[in-house]
Amino acid sequence: MEGKKTTVLLAFLGGVVVGGIAALLLAPASGSEVRKKIKEEVDEALEKVRAEAETLKAKEEEITSKAKEIIETKKEExxxxxxxxxxxxxxxxxELASKxxxxxEV
Known part of the structure; x- marks a missing residue:
């Protein structure tokens, strides 16, 4: 389930970047302005991806930790x-041997 959410999020972010770049290229502006805007859009999208990756990593570590705790508990039980x-x-x-x-003897 988490894998699907990640894939959808990455596809969405990729679409945002491509859409932003297309919009910038089609908008009337000078070449240096367009390059600057494209760089800003890409940097912003990369930051969002990095933040989401950190969130997913933290969730993965939390789930792994909980799973290890559960395994240890069940192992002891x-x-x-x-x-x-x-x-x-x-x-x-x-008891059977005694009987x-x-x-x-009888």
């Missing part, structure tokens, strides 16, 4: 469940 199962199995084994010994 699984270890505890395995240990509890081992203890229960040992108790049942001892078998009592039957043999």
């Amino acid at each position: 699984l270890k505890e469940a395995i240990e509890k199962s081992k203890e229960t199995l040992k108790e049942k084994k001892e 078998l010994l009592k039957k043999e």
